[in-house]
Amino acid sequence: MTSGLRSLPPLGVLLCCAVVLAVCAEASSAAGAGACWSPGVASCADCLRRGPQCAWCFQEDFLHGSGLSRRCDLPENLRGRGCHPEFMEQSEVKVEVNATLGSTQVSPRDVSITLRPGSDASFIVAVKQLERYPVDLYYLVDVSASMQENLNHLKTVGVALSLRMMEHTSDLWLGFGSFVDKPVSPYINVHPSKISNPCSDYEIRCRPAHGFHHVLSMTGNMSEFTRVIKRQRISGNMDTPEGGLDAMLQAAVCQNAVGWRPEAKRLLLLMTDQPSHLALDSRLGGIVVPHDGLCHLENNVYTGSTRMDHPSLGQLSDKLLENHIYSVFAVEKLQYQWYEELVRLLPGSYLGKLGLFQAPTLIDLVVDAYKRLLSEVAVSVSVEDEAVSRFWVSISPVCPHGSTAKDRSCSGVQPGQMVYFNITIGQHSCAKDGKDEDVTVLVRPVGYNESTVVRIRSKCQCSCGPMGRCNEDDQSPCIDQEQRSDHGHLKDSKTDPNRNCRADGSNVDCSGRGVCECGKCVCDQSRLGIIYGKYCEIDDFSCPYEQELLCGGRGACVSGECVCEDGWTGDSCGCPTSTSVCQSPDGSLCSGRGKCVCGKCVCDDPEQYGELCERCPTCQNPQQICKSVDCNHSQRLSHKEVEGFNTTCAPFADSINCVSERVSSGRLVGTFLSVCALTVLCGLVVVAVSRLLMQKRLRSPGGAGGDGGHHCPGKDLSYIPTINEKTVTYRRDWPPDHPVEMHIQVPKMPLGDSWQF
Template identity: 75%
Template sequence: MTSWLRTCGSVPLCLLICCMGFVFVRSEASSAGASVCWSPSVTSCADCLRRGPQCAWCFEEDFLRGAEPSHRCDLPVNLRRRGCGPEFMEHSEVKVDFNDTFSNTQVSPRDISVTLRPGSQASFVVAVKQLERYPVDLYYLVDVSASMQDNLNLLKTVGVALSFRMMEHTSDLWLGFGSFVDKPMSPYISVHPSKINNPCSDYEISCRPAHGFHHVLSMTGNVSEFTRVIKHQEMSGNVDTPEGGLDAMLQAAVCQNAVGWRPEAKRLLLLMTDQPSHLALDSRLAGIVVPHDGLCHLENNVYTGSTRMDHPSLALLSEKLLENNVYSIFAVGKQEYQWYEKLVDLLPGSYLGKMGFFQTPSLIELVVDAYKRLLSEVAVSVSVEDKAVSRYWVSVSPLCPDGSTAQSQTCSGVRPGQTVYFNITVGQHACSDDGKDEDITVMVRPVGYNESTIVRIHSKCQCSCEHTGRCHDNDPSPCRWTQHGESEERRPHHGSLRDSNTDANRNCRADRSDVDCSGRGVCECGRCVCEQSKLGIVYGKYCEIDEFSCPYEGELLCGGRGVCVRGECVCDGGWTGDSCGCPTSTQTCYSSNGLLCSGLGRCVCGKCVCDDPHQSGSFCERSPAWQSPQQSHCMSLNCRHSHSPSQKESGLCNHTCAQLVSHMDAASERVSSGRLIGTFLSVCALTVLCGLVVVAVSRLLLQKRGGSPGVTADDGGYHCTGKDLSYIPTTNEKTVTYRRDHPPDRLVEMHIQVPKMALNDPWQC
């Protein structure tokens, strides 16, 4: 662990915290636990824990006594509210432990233990550091078919030149050599007796027999020995165009002891060929149907499995290159470049070089450039055991030295001395089919590094509480709930348990009651098994308790902010009240001046209640609209600016002012009421008086106009243009007869025309 801390000591604090292994547990917990964890199908602890890492199972014997077993599965916070102690809970526990006891130089930590439950996940950080100078092992794997004669001659001079060139990057270069052609059987080679031992007999030259792979020279730091071995190599031949290069690559990677790969060195495998390679299933042409097993099959440095097993698949070859920390470099001709370009995309840690023709300078530069390129790219590969691939998942997120987060699993441009951090998350989908605990291994391998991180995952799918009992055993153990989800006390055991009788049923009745289980359950084995209710849980010794008899708010039990326990709401954090409708926070009661209710009240249920009944407003910020002179004088002079030396006199002043203010407020209210009534009566009287005056004036004007003889319409003081004279009569005709006394027998008649005017006509128009 000390070296692990040293590795993280040079990074920022946030990364150091990550290095210490924070565990992130995905949780969808909410106050509505029933919708997340509860289900009628949950009948055991194992079923409950499969609902998710946020769920817990209460195995306390008398918890919700009489209720169905499914109600023992809920969120831990809800179980505690209902009375289940933490010591009686079985719940998901995700842990990450670092067991790093190695002296690490490149990869830290080396050993991690993780405990998971179904549906949970855990995260940790793996640091990969690039060292300044690495020892290098370079293995030449050369196609020795006839077309490669010129290229083989090139290797006779490349060893010394390459050693001097690589001195710029490493002072410890070792070289090895191996050759390949193809599988030595038809139809890949000619099986004519004259050509089996000498494929070049048609050209009257001597060739060595075709072979799948020959390991010629193990790793050595003696460049002269490498050159001597190359000079003695002979060519070979085959019939078809593709070669067996991938088959030979796998043997060179897995036969570590024979090849002599050094544990501390960077391993480079250089494949030189001018033709494409056979792939898996090509061997069926020769009747070979056995897949490659990925193992080493060398006897006396000759590959013996060439004629028995198929060519390896790219997936198998990639896996073996990673396991053995081997970088692969392909040196191919220009015509085959496109074919190998698609191939290297499927092989991690591979590099492809294109050469029109092989020359010593170009081959040396190819090796040097590949070495620098491969070391500047840092990536990890994560593999899960085949048996557990479907039940687990892994994600990798690298943090590169420049602070960027790579979209892929590779950081490029890493220089010697820099560190790349990989945030790795492992999660579990489900348990195995048998539902038992299991241990699996996940390998985190930095590509091309001879160090790796082993992640040991312990999956907990079973509950620790698996004790069983009988209802007649009087076993006090709290683990009385079996994995089948019901108490053994409830199960009928023929021949060992008494049938329900009067004595047993008496235990299911409350005092002074003749109804079993309060009419809300059945009596089994002398104990009540309460009925299921759509409204909520029914439980208790006599099924006398339920969890739906609490106040409702907004059509939700306890306002949706708590749970009902024994008829009372147990509110979530931040809420209180009978129906959990009042927030406990006072933030809503602070006024703009930063005072609670402006300093003139208290916060009740999230609202201000003013101490002074004359204050108003949401924050008690409004004062009375007016004050009497006496009140103002008292408050401003006698009390607010009192310089009384004694607290007693000051208190008396405040008490007196308070009484005066109260008295003046009452008087002010009475005066205001009297004035309001008087004003109303005055307005009414004034309105009536004005009406009478208008009527009198109108009448006087009418009488005055009627008593003025000889006034015609043209001489009047008004002109009406709004009337239609065609239908309104303008005169009143009347004949008056006068009788004169002298002479008595004579009568005089007078015809008078009087202008007529309707009473409704206005005086002015």
Template identity: 65%
Template sequence: MSLSERCDLAVNLESKGCEMQFIERPGVKVEVNTTLPSTQVAPRDLLVQLPPGGETSFVVEVKQLERYPVDLYYLVDVSASMQENLDRLKTVGMALSHRMRDYSSDFRVGFGSFVDKPVSPYINVHPLKIENPCKDYEIQCRPAHGFIHVLPMTDNMTEFTRVIQQQQISGNMDTPEGGFDAMLQAAVCQKNIGWRPEAKHLLLLMTDQPSHLALDSRLAGIVVPHDGNCHLENNAYTKTTNMEYPTIGQLAEKLMDNSIHSIFAVEQGQYKWYEDLIPLLPGAYLGRLQKRASNLKDLVIEAYKKLLSNVELEVAIQDHHVHRFHINITAVCPKGSQATGINKCSNVKPNQTVFFNITVSMKDCPSEEEEILIFVKPVGFNETTTVRVRPTCSCRCRELGRCLDERDDALCGAGEEQDDLSPARDCKLGGSGPDCSGRGVCVCGKCVCDHTNLGTVNGNYCEVDDFSCPYSHGLLCGGRGQCISGECRCESGWTGESCACPASTEPCLSEDGLLCSGRGKCVCGSCRCDDPRRSGQFCEKCPTCDYSLKCLQRNKLIFPLSHYVSECILQVSQLLPSFVCLQVTWLYEMTL
């Protein structure tokens, strides 16, 4: 049997008479590295061999321990409106330390402050106002700053109290503050802050205002994206006026990477703003800060208990390989309940174990058979499961003998010593890119497409499938196109990403034959009105358009009453009937 016959789909090989015991099936293989110690997360390291379309499952165990060491970093907004909350913080340190002894074997605290980027339009840049933002109120304030790290982690509560008592308020111009700028620095500057590897990390943000988001800094002419790195010199953030505010995704990533739980202690007025934000930050807790921060101690205790009782799993894949994998997580909680597609268990008690059943499937092969890393990380834990995926994208029979090109009975390649399977160009779509679109093997100038559990792969270059394109109404490409290389090629008369849009504008023609009554554009078979006040299938309705004024002006200049009323009725015929009656009655009374 020639190589062109030896490398094929299993069903084809069987039909040609190849016995089952001689068929090599690139299978799935999972190896667990048992040499790495683990106390909370197991296993710590996995090697998975996957063919394209292959799927495998494994279990990750996460155990919640009792009485962790705890590092709590206070990150406080010291703008003038926070004066009362800052005063309260001066008295809470010692009491909180005593309360935390019930939950932690070793409790330490640190402190940092922030206001906003010290540049216009966020602050007043008059020289006198830069030195003292509170000058108009005859109060001495400190200059505004992006972030200052004041006190590294310590168990000396007397020192913590002394440092807090030395803090002064500052001031800025606009309402939002630079909290996220400061949070990112507190997360990534591990050595400066003093985060301990073995401790639970809590980052407490105290503020009474929302925070600036990425791109806000363009108002100040700052356009360089945040690089996500630590930039502290002499405990001050040095890039505050050079780099943008971080994105929410960037902040979430850095908090995850550094095993940090975030606690937002905010006043009532801004609670809703942060409530919408919390789902975007894994391992975050939102607490409502009462007047003068009277509940701060209880808020921290409640947050710690809540965060510790939740076990949540996050999965990260190298960016350029994300599209290649499908991952499904099923959490098995301590009481035995299972939740498919859910990555979290709540109300987990100390010394209980949560099991996560993780299924990984690989859609296609990378251009190079490199090892791909997948990180499975419980939120707030300092241990991670690393999954090393080795794609199996070739058969051993490819390495044996030569094959005959069925087209001309010549050896594949340039000469007799050539034992490569085929000229690369014969198997590349458009003459470039990976062989067989990365979803098959090149055998004597022809592609043999992979068999996959996700669906069918076919085409001369394995470029066609029935699973990787957008769906519409439950059908691939809306049932109106062909899926090629991940994109829908629509049938005649249809357009759009999922072939859901009719190419014809006929559905947008009103009774008078005009497109959207002449007041809009036809987009995907529906009218999109030019005037946002208009509505209806053909932009024919407009209850708030100013017809009455036009009619009133016309009546005064030209029309007698009878003509005036009939003209207005014609003008407003497109309005709701009740509105027409009101308009005409009003106009009639106005002319008497």
């Protein structure tokens, strides 16, 4: 790669860099808009289905000549290309709460939401825990032969339970129903002698096997409840599992027969010592019809037991929630693990472990289940079956102080406290036909007889303004000249069909970047960006960038040049046309020392600087300069002559006599150098004169014997050398190891001279 670039001429390198930058700019733009724009987007509906962040511009002249898909983009990108906000169709999310409906436990009761694919909306549901509730308790008892002893213990429960529950409610009603299994083979013995009396082998009279028998509707008469329990007899079947789930669904949906009260807390107590059949188990008996979830009681006997399969756990869960019923399972220790897995799939369920169904133990279980279920507040959200795959739901509980948050629930809630649930509903997609639809979602607090109804308006189509025009028919076929007129002026397409595709003064169709179809330019698709305009003369990639924006975001790129908006100029529209930014506090531009270029001051003199050329170390006060010249003997100068010498003196021309010399920085420097040279010369003269005077004094008569003279007596002066000779050897690095000798002679002071002190 490096060697290849070295072989390129400078122009080739620049072109290569330009292409790389353009591709990078395209990639950066595509990263933001890639989620919206796609060549396959051909309509407003297609655009909005790509996500809530996308918008469709239905402005009629938007990006004239480009493809329809270019109308789909992020709102900020559309605005940057000239689409006005009032011409944008985009995802609109609304949440409206109907506060007119009163509520005791759950609020709000009614919420309306407008969604589009990819969008979501949130709202708060508040659930209040009341202090005392009316309670409906329905006993659903397995009466197979193995439950004989347990059934006997149950006969003493009614009155004792009523007295114990008085601590928590003053209004307790009880009901009763029994079940065994589906009365078909292989679940029961179908021998004629066994059908009417399954216990004939033990010489005991038993009831015939049955799927569900409703025995006693809700009543507050404890004596009646005890009397009905005492009349109950056991039955029998063949296999181990029982039909408990089948009977639970009937007890939940047959509200009129059972007598559930609308204002009461509803508890359904299932008592059994065996596991239960699940959905699809009925295939062994040749029953393949799924359960319809409806009530099928005739004379209080379940008639659909031999025709429909056992309900699924999901179906049973929905029916319990729909009818605001808590389920309580009282099972023996051997079956505890099986039901432990079961209750995890049934919201609002409680599991109790019993050794024997003795009255005190059973009463404690019911009371504990009631307290536990009421202290745990949870919500369930159900969507219509046909729309469940197109929506998603998220629930976040906000529990009161001291309670514990779990998945969609709060535990340990005390009476009088409020629990809040932040619920978010989002839309994945539209229906197959792509039309708008209305969907109802129910938010049910588990076990409460109040709920929140959420009405979702799913918008999958576009309105595109009051006129309903989305400008999706731009690619309509040509119309003959005889059938079309343009404001009364016929276009002669036979003589020059492409004349409307050429700009004034150009002989090239669509600026050479598109094709002319039906008298309109259809611009080319470029990998570098968008080409558009009536003549395909505008694009978003071939002009200079400033701060990563084409034309600085202040203009349009037309024919490779930036056409700037009002108030801006320059190659990349980066220069403001206003000079207000260059104005000094005194009102002058650049302090009178420069020019305003591209919104910045350019000073006239390099010695002047600052944002407004306000700093000038060499400048003096102009009035002092003008007054420093004495012109008493000259004539008074006019304004024009003063400006010729020094423009700074012009404001003071009326207050001074004249200006006789021009002060310049060059003259100041010359004067300074002249003074320095004169000073040095005078110093040298003084030194020379001083030395001559000193030598003259020393040579004067009597100078040798004057005071201060010193010489050496007692020696032959002829032997004293007058020159000191010394040979000095210097070592140089080149040539190596060849020292150089230098002979130096230094003259000594004559003996006749003496030192003067």
